[in-house]
Amino acid sequence: MLLDVVDLAKTFTLRQGWPVPTLVDVRALDGVSFSVDRSEALGVVGESGCGKSTAARAALRLIEPDRGRVMFDGRDVLTAKPAELRALRRRMQIVFQDPASARDPRQRVGSALMEPLAVHGVARGDVARKRVLAILDEVGLPKTAFDRFPHEFSGGQRQRIGIARALALEPDLIFADEPVSALDVSVQAQILRLLDELKQRRRLAFVFVSHDLGVVRHFCERTVVMYLGRIIESGPTGQIFDAPKHPYTKVLREASPVPDPAVAKAKVAIEGEPPSPVAPPPGCHFHPRCPLATDICRTQAPALRDIAPGRRVACHHAS
Amino acid sequence: MSAASLPAPRARNSFLSRATRSPALLIGIVLVGLCVAMALFAPWLSPYDPDEQDVLNRLAGASREHWLGADSFGRDVLSRIIWGAQISLFVGFVSTLAGVVIGVLIGVVSGYYGGWVDRVISGANDVLMSFPQIIMGIILVAVLGPSLFNLILAIAITAVPAFVRIARGSTLAMKERDFVDACRSLGYSDMRIMFGHILPNIMDEVVVMASLWLATAIRTETTLAFIGLGAPPPTATWGGIVREGFENLLDSPMLAVWPSLAILLVMIGLNMIGDGLRDATDPRAPT
Numbered sequence: 116m117l118l119d120v121v122d123l124a125k126t127f128t129l130r131q132g133w134p135v136p137t138l139v140d141v142r143a144l145d146g147v148s149f150s151v152d153r154s155e156a157l158g159v160v161g162e163s164g165c166g167k168s169t170a171a172r173a174a175l176r177l178i179e180p181d182r183g184r185v186m187f188d189g190r191d192v193l194t195a196k197p198a199e200l201r202a203l204r205r206r207m208q209i210v211f212q213d214p215a216s217a218r219d220p221r222q223r224v225g226s227a228l229m230e231p232l233a234v235h236g237v238a239r240g241d242v243a244r245k246r247v248l249a250i251l252d253e254v255g256l257p258k259t260a261f262d263r264f265p266h267e268f269s270g271g272q273r274q275r276i277g278i279a280r281a282l283a284l285e286p287d288l289i290f291a292d293e294p295v296s297a298l299d300v301s302v303q304a305q306i307l308r309l310l311d312e313l314k315q316r317r318r319l320a321f322v323f324v325s326h327d328l329g330v331v332r333h334f335c336e337r338t339v340v341m342y343l344g345r346i347i348e349s350g351p352t353g354q355i356f357d358a359p360k361h362p363y364t365k366v367l368r369e370a371s372p373v374p375d376p377a378v379a380k381a382k383v384a385i386e387g388e389p390p391s392p393v394a395p396p397p398g399c400h401f402h403p404r405c406p407l408a409t410d411i412c413r414t415q416a417p418a419l420r421d422i423a424p425g426r427r428v429a430c431h432h433a434s
Numbered sequence: 435m436s437a438a439s440l441p442a443p444r445a446r447n448s449f450l451s452r453a454t455r456s457p458a459l460l461i462g463i464v465l466v467g468l469c470v471a472m473a474l475f476a477p478w479l480s481p482y483d484p485d486e487q488d489v490l491n492r493l494a495g496a497s498r499e500h501w502l503g504a505d506s507f508g509r510d511v512l513s514r515i516i517w518g519a520q521i522s523l524f525v526g527f528v529s530t531l532a533g534v535v536i537g538v539l540i541g542v543v544s545g546y547y548g549g550w551v552d553r554v555i556s557g558a559n560d561v562l563m564s565f566p567q568i569i570m571g572i573i574l575v576a577v578l579g580p581s582l583f584n585l586i587l588a589i590a591i592t593a594v595p596a597f598v599r600i601a602r603g604s605t606l607a608m609k610e611r612d613f614v615d616a617c618r619s620l621g622y623s624d625m626r627i628m629f630g631h632i633l634p635n636i637m638d639e640v641v642v643m644a645s646l647w648l649a650t651a652i653r654t655e656t657t658l659a660f661i662g663l664g665a666p667p668p669t670a671t672w673g674g675i676v677r678e679g680f681e682n683l684l685d686s687p688m689l690a691v692w693p694s695l696a697i698l699l700v701m702i703g704l705n706m707i708g709d710g711l712r713d714a715t716d717p718r719a720p721t
Binding site for chain 1: 611613617618619620621631635642
């Protein structure tokens with residue numbers, strides 16, 4: 116396994132209320148485990164606020180998780196010393212959702228891409244310049260982009276710069292945190308095609324965080340589904356989509372639009388809002404919205420259990 | 435994949451066009467520029483030695499020889515104001531610069547690290563800010579003794595909390611942007627992130643604040659000089675000249691008015707620059 120995340124947990128403490136504020140705990144991650152193989156793409160899907168971005172950031176140690184273990188290529192990320200962590204980060208990179216805020220607005224593209232090479236002592240001067248120009252070309256940007264500022268680019272182009280920066284240090288694994296959600300549909304397709312090409316050519320592994328099932332289906336070999344900080348189903352992407360076992364996954368699949376009017380069919384109604392992660396319901400987090408909920412669901416949280424080779428689901432009623 | 439075409443390079447004059455749209459910035463620059471030129475070229479501009487006494491001309495009114503008259507020692511007031519600009523502006527610039535450098539350094543570190551570092555720094559900063567600036571200056575100069583260096587030190591120390599506050603606030607806002615996380619994931623050191631990537635992005639606000647603080651620093655210098663805690667006599671400083679004129683207010687009222695006018699013009703100029711810069715750097719303002 117390239118990346119092995121075990122039992123990751125993170126609780127954010129918020130100050131809430133007026134005039135007397137009280138501290139409330141938000142359990143963004145509640146015992147999340149997943150793993151990614153070399154040159155494999157893992158999809159992480161779920162509604163906004165379910166903790167999928169937090170999982171990516173905690174695995175990269177951009178935020179410090181409260182509990183859990185992250186092993187990257189056999190080395191522990193969470194206990195790594197600064198120098199060791201720097202070496203590990205060279206091999207794990209992240210592409211952000213909002214390409215506008217992911218760039219230093221005062222730094223030209225070329226210098227932003229050459230800086231990591233200098234910091235890690237990979238290349239300087241003309242050698243670095245050549246390498247950066249090659250990467251720009253690889254992500255489909257013209258050489259003239261080198262001397263431009265980020266605000267001079269369109270959203271899709273900015274995301275290409277973000278991908279170029281993630282590639283600069285030639286990582287083995289890229290966390291893609293909703294990389295196409297902020298883009299137009301036509302541009303989304305281009306960026307996805309680019310990511311696909313890079314994945315094939317560079318044999319990159321991906322952790323692909325998205326709320327859009329269509330995108331994940333296109334891109335990922337395996338998928339985990341998250342709900343309120345917990346993983347509720349995991350398995351090969353095709354099986355998850357064709358034969359979802361968890362009622363939430365079924366609902367999620369129905370909510371994903373299919374661009375074909377002939378496919379219009381009766382939808383499974385989902386009732387209510389996602390519950391607040393501040394006060395998650397007892398038992399199975401999904402029971403207030405679940406059509407199959409019974410008494411056991413209201414009191415006991417279902418464990419993630421194996422139901423077939425490579426398939427796991429956390430539901431009392433799944434078989 | 436075919437190379438996507440880029441828009442033509444955007445003309446980088448949006449700052450200039452915003453800056454020149456209102457005349458305030460320009461007027462301010464001219465006013466302050468004149469005063470700075472006056473200070474720099476004092477040896478050639480001033481008609482007399484500022485410390486040369488001419489008892490026959492004590493408290494003389496304006497005349498062809500002494501355009502702005504002479505003070506109680508018969509020293510030429512115009513020459514003293516021209517030479518006084520040197521001390522007053524020097525003290526203002528140096529103390530503001532020191533305040534900016536120290537304050538921004540502390541503020542960025544405080545905002546970037548957060549946690550207990552931030553709590554300690556912000557707490558200490560609030561304590562410092564709760565002293566009125568002039569009281570702070572008086573205390574420091576009274577303790578350290580009146581000299582030019584101590585004056586600069588005192589004014590710089592009173593300037594530090596304002597810059598800590600603005601740098602910390604801007605850093606907190608910057609830290610929320612993804613590019614800071616991107617820098618961390620690329621393995622950049624905290625120093626590189628703070629001073630290579632956050633600092634350049636908060637300089638807009640710092641520069642605006644600095645131009646307004648320059649006015650405050652010069653005013654503090656003149657106030658301290660007026661109450662006798664400035665550079666020791668006979669050195670000509672604007673506050674000192676006002677004070678000397680004040681002592682002869684009934685005999686020759688214009689003695690106090692001329693240096694006050696000089697102070698006023700610099701204050702107006704610096705505030706116009708500050709306001710103009712703020713408008714010009716505000717990205718929400720229409721171009």
